[in-house]
Amino acid sequence: MVKMNLDPWQEEVLAHKGDMGLCTGRRVGKTYILSRKSIDHMKENKKDIIVVSLTEDQAMLIIAFALNYAKEAYPELIGKGKYKPTMKTLTLVWGKGKNVETVRMISRPVGSTGDATRGFEGGVLVVDEASRMPKLFWIAALPILLTQAGEIWMCSTPHGKQGYFWKRFEEAMIKKDPKARFKFFYKNTEDVIRDRPISESWTEEQRLGAMKILEEDKKDMTMLQYGQEYQGLFMEDMKQLFSDELIIECQKLEERQQAMKGYKDYFLGVDVARLGEDESTFEIMDRTDRDEVIHVEHIVTKKTLTTATTDLIWQLEEKYDLKQIFVDAYGVGTGVFDQLITDDRTKRKTVAIGHWARPLDAEEKKKEKVTPWDLYHNLKVLMEQGKISLLKGDDIFASLKSIQYEYISGKETPYIHGSYKHIADGLARAAHCSQDKSLNIYII
Numbered sequence: 001m002v003k004m005n006l007d008p009w010q011e012e013v014l015a016h017k018g019d020m021g022l023c024t025g026r027r028v029g030k031t032y033i034l035s036r037k038s039i040d041h042m043k044e045n046k047k048d049i050i051v052v053s054l055t056e057d058q059a060m061l062i063i064a065f066a067l068n069y070a071k072e073a074y075p076e077l078i079g080k081g082k083y084k085p086t087m088k089t090l091t092l093v094w095g096k097g098k099n100v101e102t103v104r105m106i107s108r109p110v111g112s113t114g115d116a117t118r119g120f121e122g123g124v125l126v127v128d129e130a131s132r133m134p135k136l137f138w139i140a141a142l143p144i145l146l147t148q149a150g151e152i153w154m155c156s157t158p159h160g161k162q163g164y165f166w167k168r169f170e171e172a173m174i175k176k177d178p179k180a181r182f183k184f185f186y187k188n189t190e191d192v193i194r195d196r197p198i199s200e201s202w203t204e205e206q207r208l209g210a211m212k213i214l215e216e217d218k219k220d221m222t223m224l225q226y227g228q229e230y231q232g233l234f235m236e237d238m239k240q241l242f243s244d245e246l247i248i249e250c251q252k253l254e255e256r257q258q259a260m261k262g263y264k265d266y267f268l269g270v271d272v273a274r275l276g277e278d279e280s281t282f283e284i285m286d287r288t289d290r291d292e293v294i295h296v297e298h299i300v301t302k303k304t305l306t307t308a309t310t311d312l313i314w315q316l317e318e319k320y321d322l323k324q325i326f327v328d329a330y331g332v333g334t335g336v337f338d339q340l341i342t343d344d345r346t347k348r349k350t351v352a353i354g355h356w357a358r359p360l361d362a363e364e365k366k367k368e369k370v371t372p373w374d375l376y377h378n379l380k381v382l383m384e385q386g387k388i389s390l391l392k393g394d395d396i397f398a399s400l401k402s403i404q405y406e407y408i409s410g411k412e413t414p415y416i417h418g419s420y421k422h423i424a425d426g427l428a429r430a431a432h433c434s435q436d437k438s439l440n441i442y443i444i
Contacts, residue, residue, distance in 0.1 A: 004032070005199040009187055013037060021130070021182045022155035023169055025189030025230040027210075030155045034126055035065035036073075037153070042092050042103045043074060047123025052110040052137075054129055054398035055420070059107035060087045062128060066105055109394040110137050123150055130154035131165040132401055134244040138164045152182075157419075158234040160404070166234060189230040190214060224406050225417055241376060241403040241416070242383065250383045253295060253391045259320050264288040266296070266320040269430025271422045272309055272333040280309050281426035284320060285388075287433045293388040295430075298396060300423065306335040317345055324436065325350045326429035353429055373413035375428040376403065382431055390427070399423035 006014070010033045013022065022030045038049050053059040067085050070078055070092070079091035083102060094101040110133060125141060127133060141152075156165055172180035193210045196202050218226050227233040259266070269283045284297035301312065313325065313336070329337040329352035340350040353375070382388040390396060402418035418424060 004201050005197065006033070007192065007196055009185055009192075013185055014040070016183055019152045019182045020154075021165065021168060021172070021184045022153075022187075023158065023165075023173075023184055023232055024155070024187045025192075025232040026157055028187050028189055028192040031062055031128075032065055032069075034153060034155055035062050036069045038062070038105055038124065038126060039066050039070050039073065039092075041124060042105060043077065045123055046094075046101065046103045048103055049105045049122055049124045049126060051105065051107045051126040051128065053107075053127075054110060054132060054401070055395045056088075056107070056109040058128055059109055062126065063087060063090050063105060063107045066090055110134075125150060125152050127152060127154035127156075129156050131156040131159035131163060132398075133164065134248075134397075134401070135163070136244075136248075154182075158228050158232060160238055160240060161234045161236045162240070169234070186232060188232045222406060222408060222415060222417075229419070235406075238404045238406045240401065241380060241405050242400045244401065246380075246383055247390075247397055247400045250386075250388060250390045251392045251397065252389045259296070261319065261321045265323045265433075265436075267430055267433035267436070268313065268316055268320075268322050268325045269426045269428070269432070270309075270313065270325065270327045270333075270336070271425040271429070272306065272328060272331075272336050273304070273422070279422055280304060281423045282312065282316065283423075283426040283430040284316065285430040285433050287436065291387065293382060293431060293434055295388070295390045295427070298391050298393060298423075300395065306332060307339075310336050310339040313340065314343070314345060317349075322346075322349055324433065326353055326432055327351070328353045328425070328429070370432075371413050372416050372428075373405075375432055376405075376416050376424075378434060379428045379431040382434055387434070388431060396423055396427075400427070 007029065010029060013020070013033050014037050022034070024030050038051075041047070042049060051059050051062045053062075063085075064087070067078075067090055070090065074092070077092040077094065078085065079093045079102070083091040083093050085091065088107050090105040092103050127141075154165060154168075158166070160166070161170075168180070168182045169184055171177045172182050172184045173186060193207060193214065196207070198204055198207070214230065217230065221229070224235045224238050228235045228238060264286050265288045267285045267287060269285070271281045273280045280301050282297070282299040282301075283295065286294040286296050297316075299312070301309070304312075316322065317325075325340065325346060327333055327337050327340065327350060337350065337352055340346040353370075379388070399418070399420050399422065402420040403416060403424050404418060405414040405416050408415050
């Protein structure tokens with residue numbers, strides 16, 4: 001096994017005692033170093049650690065990194081039997097029988113309320129993607145840590161000049177307040193890749209490959225987007241499209257409703273996983289009531305072939321007798337769209353997002369393309385007017401919260417992007433059903 005060499009800034013993180021924040025660009029090694037620091041802290045202090053992130057998958061990633069390090073550094077302490085590691089819990093064990101001592105590292109999704117931290121007792125709260133944490137999370141977390149004399153280790157790429165993470169960064173790094181609670185470590189991706197010493201674990205070939213990817217990403221991203229994601233900058237010109245309060249207000253539904261095939265108007269919005277990504281999302285909306293859109297089913301699949309994606313859509317068609325299916329017909333979605341429009345079950349119901357236009361006059365002679373901004377603006381209007389009810393779910397909240405917009409010179413509409421946007425894309429497409437003008441023939 002190749003031993004991982006640490007960057008100087010990572011060595012400083014390991015040595016620091018107390019509350020700290022890591023403000024970095026992506027792929028600099030912050031998840032690895034926090035995982036390693038967590039295991040060392042557990043061994044030395046024998047205090048539990050809780051790891052929170054917006055979604056369960058993100059929280060479990062740190063557990064996976066920590067387990068890999070524990071296998072390398074302290075294999076004899078890794079729990080066995082009932083203490084065997086899981087995706088959500090890693091336990092270190094000392095002694096046997098009645099003399100056994102244990103300390104745990106637990107992962108939890110924080111969701112929209114911050115309830116994951118309630119009842120927490122331990123040494124450290126590790127907060128992943130801290131800049132994106134909802135206000136209610138910090139309200140719940142801070143008093144608990146005060147009573148437990150615990151530490152907070154938070155890490156994140158920036159998410160605009162807002163929220164607790166930004167305020168603590170501003171206090172420590174910009175105002176340089178000597179009484180600042182947090183010690184901050186700031187690193188951008190370009191500097192880390194360029195300056196990291198060449199070693200067995202970081203070869204010249206790896207460095208050149210990473211620099212090439214950065215150059216390609218810089219061409220594909222806007223200046224503001226690249227500045228936030230890779231340079232670790234707080235870009236005030238980028239704004240969160242859906243506020244925490246608005247998302248929480250609209251997430252009203254506890255359970256999925258029973259499908260009433262043949263008696264309701266159901267619409268499906270699909271986001272097909274892009275190349276290199278894992279998840280596709282399927283969102284079902286009920287618009288039988290012309291004045292209300294109800295979210296009735298939310299499905300996420302991982303690492304599925306396009307044929308499996310199409311098969312699931314046909315299953316949903318059988319279950320709901322869908323009125324329309326909104327699919328992104330670009331990229332990977334093209335294969336799904338082609339299968340849907342050549343099958344009798346779905347060919348008259350499938351609408352290619354990005355390939356249809358809306359009328360601009362009564363005779364429908366003049367038309368314009370429907371843009372991603374149109375879809376998201378429509379969803380936001382529905383949410384603000386209280387005309388859409390969404391299912392509760394941490395991943396739904398995280399996806400909507402991740403959506404940002406920025407204005408680009410020469411473009412009429414804002415540019416939409418997000419670090420976890422596939423669910424939001426599916427919701428925005430499904431919510432386009434509110435624009436359906438066809439007659440509802442059902443009498444309930």
